[in-house]
Amino acid sequence: MTTTVPTAKEAAQPDARLRAQNVTLAYDERVVARELGLDVRDGSFTVIIGPNACGKSTLLKALARITRPSAGAVLLDGAAIAALPTRKVAREIGLLPQTSTAPSGIIVADLVARGRYPHQRMLRQWSADDERATLDAMRRTGVAGLADRFVDELSGGQRQRVWLAMVLAQGTPIVLLDEPTTFLDVAHQIEVLDLCADLHEEGGSTLVLVLHDINQACRYATDLVVMSEGRVVAQGAPHDVVTADLVREVFGLPCRVLPDPETGTPMVVPLARAGRAAQVR
Amino acid sequence: MTGTTAKTARPSGRMPGLTVRVASGRLSGRLSPRAVATGLLLLALLLAASVAALMTGDYPATPADVVRTVLGEGPPGLELIVGRFRLPRLLVAIGVGAALGTAGAIFQSVSRNPLGSPEIIGFTTGAATGALLALLVFPSLALGAPTGAVLGGLVTAVAVYSLAFRRGMRGDRLVLVGIGVNAVLMAANSFLLSRASLQQAQDAQMWLIGSVSGRGWDEVGPLWIPLIVLLAATVALGRGTAAMEMGDEAATALGVPVERTRLALVACGVGLTATAVAAAGPIVFVALAAPQIARRVARRGAPPPMLSALTGALLTVVADLVGQRLFAPVQLPVGVATGAVGGLYLAWLLSREWRKGG
Numbered sequence: 001m002t003t004t005v006p007t008a009k010e011a012a013q014p015d016a017r018l019r020a021q022n023v024t025l026a027y028d029e030r031v032v033a034r035e036l037g038l039d040v041r042d043g044s045f046t047v048i049i050g051p052n053a054c055g056k057s058t059l060l061k062a063l064a065r066i067t068r069p070s071a072g073a074v075l076l077d078g079a080a081i082a083a084l085p086t087r088k089v090a091r092e093i094g095l096l097p098q099t100s101t102a103p104s105g106i107i108v109a110d111l112v113a114r115g116r117y118p119h120q121r122m123l124r125q126w127s128a129d130d131e132r133a134t135l136d137a138m139r140r141t142g143v144a145g146l147a148d149r150f151v152d153e154l155s156g157g158q159r160q161r162v163w164l165a166m167v168l169a170q171g172t173p174i175v176l177l178d179e180p181t182t183f184l185d186v187a188h189q190i191e192v193l194d195l196c197a198d199l200h201e202e203g204g205s206t207l208v209l210v211l212h213d214i215n216q217a218c219r220y221a222t223d224l225v226v227m228s229e230g231r232v233v234a235q236g237a238p239h240d241v242v243t244a245d246l247v248r249e250v251f252g253l254p255c256r257v258l259p260d261p262e263t264g265t266p267m268v269v270p271l272a273r274a275g276r277a278a279q280v281r
Numbered sequence: 282m283t284g285t286t287a288k289t290a291r292p293s294g295r296m297p298g299l300t301v302r303v304a305s306g307r308l309s310g311r312l313s314p315r316a317v318a319t320g321l322l323l324l325a326l327l328l329a330a331s332v333a334a335l336m337t338g339d340y341p342a343t344p345a346d347v348v349r350t351v352l353g354e355g356p357p358g359l360e361l362i363v364g365r366f367r368l369p370r371l372l373v374a375i376g377v378g379a380a381l382g383t384a385g386a387i388f389q390s391v392s393r394n395p396l397g398s399p400e401i402i403g404f405t406t407g408a409a410t411g412a413l414l415a416l417l418v419f420p421s422l423a424l425g426a427p428t429g430a431v432l433g434g435l436v437t438a439v440a441v442y443s444l445a446f447r448r449g450m451r452g453d454r455l456v457l458v459g460i461g462v463n464a465v466l467m468a469a470n471s472f473l474l475s476r477a478s479l480q481q482a483q484d485a486q487m488w489l490i491g492s493v494s495g496r497g498w499d500e501v502g503p504l505w506i507p508l509i510v511l512l513a514a515t516v517a518l519g520r521g522t523a524a525m526e527m528g529d530e531a532a533t534a535l536g537v538p539v540e541r542t543r544l545a546l547v548a549c550g551v552g553l554t555a556t557a558v559a560a561a562g563p564i565v566f567v568a569l570a571a572p573q574i575a576r577r578v579a580r581r582g583a584p585p586p587m588l589s590a591l592t593g594a595l596l597t598v599v600a601d602l603v604g605q606r607l608f609a610p611v612q613l614p615v616g617v618a619t620g621a622v623g624g625l626y627l628a629w630l631l632s633r634e635w636r637k638g639g
Contacts, residue, residue, distance in 0.1 A: 061530070064530075064533075064534055065533065066530050066533050066534070086533070086536045086537070086538055087536035088536075089536065090534065090535050090536025091536070093534075094534060095530070095531070095534035097528060097530035097531050097534065099528065099530075100527045100528045100530070100531040101526070101527055101528050102527065102582075103523075103526040103527065103581070103582025103583055104582040105580045105581050105582045106581075106582055107297060109296050109297050109298070110298070110311075110313070113296070113311065114523065114524060114527070114535070115535070117520065117524055117535040117536060117537065118535060118536040120520065122517065123307065123308050123309075124306065124307060124308065124309050125309055125310040125311070125520070126300055126301075126302070126309045126310050126311045127306060127309055128306065131296055131300070134296065135295075135296065147296070147297055148297040170535065
């Protein structure tokens with residue numbers, strides 16, 4: 001590998017509330033990630049990329065305590081999240097899973113309002129704070145005008161905004177998003193990412209996204225995390241991390257890395273077929 | 282690019298629906314107007330069916346007579362008949378229907394499948410097996426059918442749940458395992474009946490059809506006390522249940538203890554099923570249909586437990602009425618009426634699910 005991986009201890013920064021420490025992730029016997037360390041810098045727009053089945057979604061799920069590490073721990077403010085009350089964690093970390101089902105026949109406002117669960121109690125189910133946070137989340141994601149529409153009737157892009165609104169209504173300083181652009185066409189992908197960037201800038205929250213598209217990741221991320229075969233192979237600002245060598249090693253794709261003509265961020269351009277064939281030989 | 286602001290832009294940011302806040306915000310919640318309207322409609326229908334049920338029988342009575350009698354000012358003869366026979370029978374029908382409706386809503390929510398109902402996945406049949414064992418095999422223990430039903434339901438639930446549980450619960454697995462267990466238990470029930478003496482078998486068979494006829498005040502308490510406790514528990518679990526409709530991951534992210542909530546829900550559902558079977562035998566169809574009817578009328582995604590309870594109560598009271606009146610003076614047990622309608626409904630549901638899945 002061209003890039004050295006700092007271990008969790010070396011990389012330990014004081015300003016990372018959420019950390020994975022020597023985490024091993026496994027489904028049954030199949031180990032997806034071994035002794036992995038990651039510090040999520042507070043206030044960063046972190047994007048995790050990597051080839052299929054590199055463990056990036058599994059890592060995100062572990063950060064959200066959906067998947068339990070078989071060894072090591074995910075720490076929130078130094079305490080293992082597995083040992084914290086799940087409601088307490090839910091007031092700090094929000095997650096937009098890759099697939100969630102909107103209950104059929106639910107209207108937008110009701111779905112967004114469900115984000116308030118960790119703040120509600122048995123008898124106090126709808127405080128003024130709940131109402132304010134829900135309305136605010138709908139306004140920020142531009143779905144306030146859809147408040148009384150059925151979620152089933154919305155387009156894919158609108159629906160993703162509604163889910164984002166639900167996660168925002170949760171009001172957590174850390175928000176994790178698992179491939180939020182997957183089922184969207186390119187215009188709606190950009191729309192969702194722009195929205196994430198807005199939320200990051202105005203809310204000062206920490207965002208962690210799993211994305212497929214390297215160029216999109218480079219455009220939006222302040223911190224890029226590159227994974228391969230269950231390990232973090234590179235981490236840092238996109239222009240420090242993304243090189244032709246790295247992309248070839250991690251994705252197996254011979255390419256050139258040029259500055260994006262719009263943003264100046266690294267842009268991966270695969271070599272033409274002839275060039276790729278020459279490189280492989 | 283999307284029409285996010287195209288449709289009816291709301292000038293003032295306001296939540297749709299009804300917001301309730303009392304005691305300076307200590308008690309608050311939101312209600313869907315449609316759910317409230319559905320609840321009131323079901324209550325009105327249940328009240329009307331109840332009056333009709335209290336009028337039904339050899340001693341004729343007008344609605345006014347019935348209402349006066351319930352208020353304690355009716356004609357003495359009717360007072361005796363209503364107080365001794367018709368009222369407890371009605372209360373048992375309402376209680377059994379409510380228990381089955383709620384249990385159906387719970388299992389259909391947990392399995393995310395309209396077939397995930399206690400009579401399909403074996404709990405009802407298992408409760409019947411327990412009752413048959415108590416009646417036919419261990420009569421010396423003097424457990425009685427109700428206790429046997431509760432024990433049988435619990436044992437079946439533990440068996441189905443542990444067979445279907447592999448690193449978490451999947452709804453389709455629960456339904457498929459349950460259908461298998463149900464088949465085995467049906468065979469066991471037939472076997473038990475075939476081994477019994479003619480008289481015993483006839484009594485047991487009558488019980489297996491499910492009936493509320495001849496139920497008195499002795500049955501009302503043991504039905505309603507657990508019913509109220511379990512309904513309260515189900516309501517308390519309601520917000521977590523609602524979050525779980527969005528998938529386990531989303532619910533966990535919101536801070537719902539998913540597996541614990543699911544286990545508690547299943548426990549409530551098994552308890553409700555066993556309570557109902559103990560009181561009236563294994564009445565079919567109510568737990569299957571009530572939640573789907575309630576869901577459609579209220580236009581909700583998952584079956585709403587309380588509306589399913591009301592629908593179940595209504596279905597059972599109406600089925601008992603039909604059974605008493607349709608071929609009068611011949612009396613049909615309530616289980617025959619629900620069974621006949623239920624078979625048709627199940628065929629329709631299966632063909633629909635099949636097309637959707639295929």
